[in-house]
Amino acid sequence: MSEPFLIGDGMTGGYGKGPDILHDCTISVDKGEIAVIVGPNGAGKSTGMKAVFGMLNLNKGAVRLDGEDITKLSPQDRVAKGMGFVPQTHNIFTSMSVEENLEMGAFIRTDDFRDTIEQVYELFPILGDKRNQPAGELSGGQRQQVAVGRALMTKPTVLMLDEPTAGVSPIVMDELFDRIIEVARTGISILMVEQNARQALEIADKGYVLVQGRNRFTDTGQALLADPEVRKSFLGG
Ligand SMILES: Nc1ncnc2c1ncn2[C@@H]1O[C@H](COP(=O)(O)OP(=O)(O)OP(=O)(O)O)[C@@H](O)[C@H]1O
Numbered sequence: 001m002s003e004p005f006l007i008g009d010g011m012t013g014g015y016g017k018g019p020d021i022l023h024d025c026t027i028s029v030d031k032g033e034i035a036v037i038v039g040p041n042g043a044g045k046s047t048g049m050k051a052v053f054g055m056l057n058l059n060k061g062a063v064r065l066d067g068e069d070i071t072k073l074s075p076q077d078r079v080a081k082g083m084g085f086v087p088q089t090h091n092i093f094t095s096m097s098v099e100e101n102l103e104m105g106a107f108i109r110t111d112d113f114r115d116t117i118e119q120v121y122e123l124f125p126i127l128g129d130k131r132n133q134p135a136g137e138l139s140g141g142q143r144q145q146v147a148v149g150r151a152l153m154t155k156p157t158v159l160m161l162d163e164p165t166a167g168v169s170p171i172v173m174d175e176l177f178d179r180i181i182e183v184a185r186t187g188i189s190i191l192m193v194e195q196n197a198r199q200a201l202e203i204a205d206k207g208y209v210l211v212q213g214r215n216r217f218t219d220t221g222q223a224l225l226a227d228p229e230v231r232k233s234f235l236g237g
C-alpha cells in the first residue's frame with residue numbers, strides 16, 4: 001500500500017503552551033484528489049489545516065509530503081516543497097491591486113511568473129478584468145478567487161483551502177466549486193475545509209468529519225452523504 005500524497009498523520013497539538021486542540025488527528029489527500037474536512041464550529045478544522053501547513057508545533061504525529069517527512073519544516077519551506085495555503089481569514093492584501101496580490105503570491109519564485117498570472121486569469125476571467133483594482137473593492141466571491149489565485153502562483157502540487165466559499169451566495173459557491181474541480185483535474189491535490197458540508201462532500205473524493213479535534217468519520221464523500229448518522233448530526237438531516 002502506498003501512502004497518500006500528503007498526510008498529517010496522528011497529529012496531536014495546540015497553540016503555544018495551551019492545551020492540545022488536535023488529538024491523534026489524521027488528514028490526508030491523494031494526487032489530484034479533493035479531500036474535504038467538515039465539522040462543527042470550533043472542531044479544530046482550521047487548526048488541523050494549520051498543523052499540516054506547519055503553523056503549529058505538534059506534540060505527536062507527523063506530516064509527510066510525497067513520502068518525505070516535513071514535520072519540522074517552516075510554512076515557507078513547505079511552500080517551496082509545493083504546498084499552497086489559503087487561510088480562512090486575512091487571505092488577501094486589500095489595499096493592493098488584484099495583480100499585485102498575485103505577484104505577492106509568487107514571492108518565492110525567481111523565474112518568470114507572467115504565464116502563471118495569465119493562467120489564473122484564464123481560470124478566473126473576472127480577475128483579469130479587475131487586475132488593476134484594489135482587491136478590497138471586489139465582491140466576497142471575487143476576493144476568494146484572488147486568494148485562490150494568489151496561492152496558485154507558486155504552482156503548488158497541493159492546494160489547501162480553509163472555507164473558500166464562506167459568505168458567498170449559493171450560485172457563487174457552485175461557481176467556486178467548479179473552478180476547484182478544474183484545478184484538481186490538472187493533478188493538483190485539494191485539501192479543503194468547508195462549512196457548506198453537503199455541497200462540498202458532493203465533490204469530495206474523501207471526507208473527514210472532525211469533532212473536538214478528533215476524527216469522527218472518514219469515508220468517501222458519497223458514503224458520508226449516505227450515512228444516516230452523519231446526515232442527522234452534521235448535515236442537518
Ligand atoms: N490562535 C489560537 N490560539 C489559541 N486557541 C485557538 C487559536 N485558534 C483557535 N483556537 C482554539 O482552537 C479550537 C479549534 O478552533 P478552530 O479555529 O481550529 O476550529 P474550526 O473547526 O476551524 O472552527 P470554525 O468552523 O469556526 O472555523 C477552538 O477551541 C479555538 O478557540
Ligand SMILES: [Mg+2]
Nearest residue numbers: 045046047088
Ligand atoms: Mg475554521
